[in-house]
Every structure is written in structure tokens, then in C-alpha cells.
Amino acid sequence: MRYIPWITTVLLALLTTHATAAPHHYPQVRPPPESEIPRLVIYFQTTHDDQGRPISMLPLVTVRHIALTHLIVCSLHVHKDGIVHLNDYPPSHPMFKTLWKETEIMRESGVKVMGMVGGAAAGSFTKDTLDSDDDKTFKHYYRQLAEVIRKYKLQGLDIDVEQPMSQEGINRLILRLRIDFGVDFIITLAPVASGLTSSNGGLSGFNYQLLEEEYGGLIDFYNAQFYNGFGSMHSTAHFDKTVAAGWDPTKIVIGQLTDRGTSAHVSLNSTIMQLREKLGAVGGIMGWEYFNSDPGGISAPWEWAQAMTKILRPGLVPDIKITRDTAIELTKAWVKSAQPAAAVLCANVGGAVNQACAASALTPNVDYMAMVNA
Structure with missing residues (x-):
């Protein structure tokens, strides 16, 4: 997102001084530039093939006709009595040399490189870690997460809460990230789509509508999971219901599984066209995950991003130079x-x-x- 230079200082000063004030009193972050919407977001979790060889993300910026906006490296896990891991190993493990070197190139190309914490693995958001009632415990594990963000120059964090977490706990985590990393840092959440309109947030336990009402000015967008029975894009019905509940359509990125075949692209394209005709714009499309995306599969996973670019962002391909x-x-x-x-x-x-x-x-x-x- 783009902001006028002085707003960062103002926001941080006010947040630090008025940490107990009503959330709606916080300065609201400015809308993203028009060139960013609709967004094209891809999660990058499987970092190696079945022979242990690194998988390159660079085709996403070197192959023609791809206009990726955000790449989310995942999954970061917070462990009680341990340290943060990226999947099964510390982020500093030698096996991730390629991953972190390639994220430098992605950033240079204009793609926003984020991290994701949480996901299906339990532990990151328990009362023993980031949802602790004890502030000292929270700070201990939050500090570990913040160090990873700084060390690997992540430009944002996707918070994927798939276990019960308190409303106070998610509020605190978002507020602390915004205070520490400023208004240019991207904060997103990844609810199941049905969680946007339910009081318990689906898998998350907290109320996303209340979160958006009170802290929405500090959240950039939501990578909503419209799949696995939690939502569908076979028609506009579920997205229509979400917008009717009060959600800004440009703040909802439509999550899709990438390995469901090319027939899913045709259906998705039709639904997106209908939504854009009715609403003017949607937040974009998110894909889980990169390594085996159709139609190219394991041998050419970037072809999914090409197909989504045709649907969403034709003519907006980044220019990258590699020496x-x-x-x-x-x-x-x-x-x-x-x-x-x-x-x-x-x-x-x-x-x-x-x-x-x-x-x-x-x-x-x-x-x-x-x-x-x-």
C-alpha cells in the first residue's frame, strides 16, 4: 500500500500513546492504489520437491503474462517452549537458502513478499503462546515472530487462525504488528469464507465482523477460503451474501485451491465477470498453493497464475531484470x-x-x- 510519508510517524505515535483508546479512534490506513486491485495472491508452502530439491518461485516473475501482486511464504509456526519454524525447520536452516534468495528477486520485481503464521497446525494461537492472558508470555513468542519478519525482510504477515483464539488476542496481535512495523506493513487474515458472516469466525473462534468494525482500519485485506465446503465460487451466491453482510468487496480476496483442474478456471472466470459487472470490483483471487498448480502441475505450476492473470490483471505484468x-x-x-x-x-x-x-x-x-x- 502507498501512504504519504508523514502518516507513518503520526500513526505510530498515536497508537503508542492511545493504546487503550477505542479502536475506531486510530488513524485509518489509506486505500491501496488502483493498480493493486484486483490482487493476485499465491501461497508458497511446499519449498522442495519429493527428492529434496528446491522449488523455484521465480517463474512467477520471469515467465510472460503473469501479474502477481503478493506472494505469501508459509507456514510459520510458533511452538510452546521452542522457536518459530518454517514448516518443519527453523527459517535459518540451509535448506531455505534458495527460498530467501529468491524472495529478494520477487521484491525487486514489485511483488509484495509476506509471511504466513498459523494454518492447520495447532499451537501458534494458544493460551501458551500468542493468545496468552499473560502479557510476558505473549511478548516472548511475539518477539520471535517479529525477529523472523525483520531478518527476512517480509513486507507483511498473513494471520491464518484455524484454532480457537480470543477476540482480545487477535486484536492485540494486529495492534502490536501495526505499532512495530508501521502503516506500510501489510496485515491480512485468512478466514474460511463462511467465517466472515458467522459470530464465531468459523475455525477461528472470534468474530470477524466485530474485528473489521473495530480494527478494520489496521487490516489490509482478507484471503478468504472459498473452498473445502466453507464457500464456493460456482456462482456469485456466497460472495453476494458476504457483501450483503456489510463487507467491502475490494477487501475480500477470493481464495481458491490451485489443483482442481482447468474446468474450475472456466467457472471462476464466469463468476468473477458477473461479480465485477454487479459490484465494479472485487479484492482479487488467492491460490493455495504454488507447487502443483493446474494446468501445468508440478512441471509448470506457474500456468495457474497465467490463467488468473487473464481473468484479473491482463496487461499488468511486472518488468524484472536478472543479471x-x-x-x-x-x-x-x-x-x-x-x-x-x-x-x-x-x-x-x-x-x-x-x-x-x-x-x-x-x-x-x-x-x-x-x-x-x-
Whole structure:
């Protein structure tokens, strides 16, 4: 989002001084630029293939006819008596060298790179961690999360609460993020679509309508899950119901599963066209997740983003430059990311066979040099 420079200072000062004031007294963040709506958002959770080789996200900005706006790296998990993990390992693990190097390129291309905390794995939002009634406990685990955001230069955080959390707890987390990271930091939530119109927020336990009423000025948008029985885009009915309940249609990004075949694209396109005709604009489309997206599947997952760009954002493709030096750095990072899996794969062979195994396992499956254009 874009803001005039002085508003950051004003917002932080007021939030810090009036932390106990009524939420509607907080300065409201400005609307996103017109060029950002409708948004195209993709979650990037599966970071390696079944042989332990890093999966590249760069085709999302190097392949033609893709106009991605946000990429969400996930899933960050907060562990009681432990440290934050990215999926099953600390974010600093060598296997993520490629991931973090490539996010630098994504940011340079204009894509907003965010993190996601929570998801289906329990633990991040319990009374022992981020929903603790004890402020000292909350600060301990929040500090870990904030350190990850800063270290890897994440431009926002998606809060995916899929376990019961208190209204006070979600309010506190959002407020603290806004105080610490300023108005340019992107804060989103990922409710199931039905949770937007129910008092208990579906899987989350708190009331999203109340959250939006009181703290909506601090929240950029919602990645609503219109799938798995919690919502559907086979027609406009569920989105119509959401808007009728008072939601701003440009603040709702329509979440879809990416591995449901090309027939789903045709249906979605028809529904989006109808919604835009009625409402003028919608918040965009979100895809869960990248690595096996149709129609290309595992071999060409970026084709889903091409299809969504045709539906949402034709003509808004970013211009990215990759130098030879950058390509060399990316190749080195890929090798480092693949080394942990290669060590396991080749552990039980020796001599020349081991060398051949290692050489094969450490040969990048993405040609970074072919991406050089500057």
C-alpha cells in the first residue's frame, strides 16, 4: 500500500500513546492504489520437491503474462517452549537458502513478499503462546515472530487462525504488528469464507465482523477460503451474501485451491465477470498453493497464475531484470539448499557411486542463467 510519508510517524505515535483508546479512534490506513486491485495472491508452502530439491518461485516473475501482486511464504509456526519454524525447520536452516534468495528477486520485481503464521497446525494461537492472558508470555513468542519478519525482510504477515483464539488476542496481535512495523506493513487474515458472516469466525473462534468494525482500519485485506465446503465460487451466491453482510468487496480476496483442474478456471472466470459487472470490483483471487498448480502441475505450476492473470490483471505484468551475477548467486544458493537432502540420499553409497549420486542431486533443476536479461 502507498501512504504519504508523514502518516507513518503520526500513526505510530498515536497508537503508542492511545493504546487503550477505542479502536475506531486510530488513524485509518489509506486505500491501496488502483493498480493493486484486483490482487493476485499465491501461497508458497511446499519449498522442495519429493527428492529434496528446491522449488523455484521465480517463474512467477520471469515467465510472460503473469501479474502477481503478493506472494505469501508459509507456514510459520510458533511452538510452546521452542522457536518459530518454517514448516518443519527453523527459517535459518540451509535448506531455505534458495527460498530467501529468491524472495529478494520477487521484491525487486514489485511483488509484495509476506509471511504466513498459523494454518492447520495447532499451537501458534494458544493460551501458551500468542493468545496468552499473560502479557510476558505473549511478548516472548511475539518477539520471535517479529525477529523472523525483520531478518527476512517480509513486507507483511498473513494471520491464518484455524484454532480457537480470543477476540482480545487477535486484536492485540494486529495492534502490536501495526505499532512495530508501521502503516506500510501489510496485515491480512485468512478466514474460511463462511467465517466472515458467522459470530464465531468459523475455525477461528472470534468474530470477524466485530474485528473489521473495530480494527478494520489496521487490516489490509482478507484471503478468504472459498473452498473445502466453507464457500464456493460456482456462482456469485456466497460472495453476494458476504457483501450483503456489510463487507467491502475490494477487501475480500477470493481464495481458491490451485489443483482442481482447468474446468474450475472456466467457472471462476464466469463468476468473477458477473461479480465485477454487479459490484465494479472485487479484492482479487488467492491460490493455495504454488507447487502443483493446474494446468501445468508440478512441471509448470506457474500456468495457474497465467490463467488468473487473464481473468484479473491482463496487461499488468511486472518488468524484472536478472543479471549474470544474480544468476550465479541463485545457483549457489540452490546447491546449498539441496545439500541436506543430497547428504541423506547418497549416505549409503560410497566411492565413485557416491560422487555420481551427489553430482546428480546437486545439479539445479532450474536454469537461472537462462533468466539473465540484464
